[in-house]
Amino acid sequence: MASSAVLELTDSNFEQEVLQSDKPVLVDFWAEWCMPCRMLAPTIDEIAGEFAGKAKVGKVDTDNNRDVSVKFGINAIPTIILFKDGQVVRKFVGLTQKQEFAAALNKALG
Secondary structure (H helix, E strand, C coil): CCCCCEEEECCCCHHHHHHCCCCCEEEEEECCCCHHHHHHHHHHHHHHHHCCCCCEEEEEECCCCHHHHHHCCCCCCCEEEEEECCEEEEEEECCCCHHHHHHHHHHHHC
């Protein structure tokens, strides 16, 4: 799946890992069959490595975790949502450049 720096997020651990996190969390909503999701995976891995210790980066498999996907209105993938203090700060839909994720995370880290 992903690098060791990327958390596997599920319906059962999402609240604890993301909504209750004391750090910003970048969440990649993806699916195995989604080609753009696969193309984005190395970028997500790089961001996770660069922000290790400062922010969390995780992935939600939308096919296996419907509750979280529905809750956040995921109707196109890849969708990447940046959370801070349990709130949605920024939402990216489709392939997005690494610099955009880094800028959003740096802003969230303030």
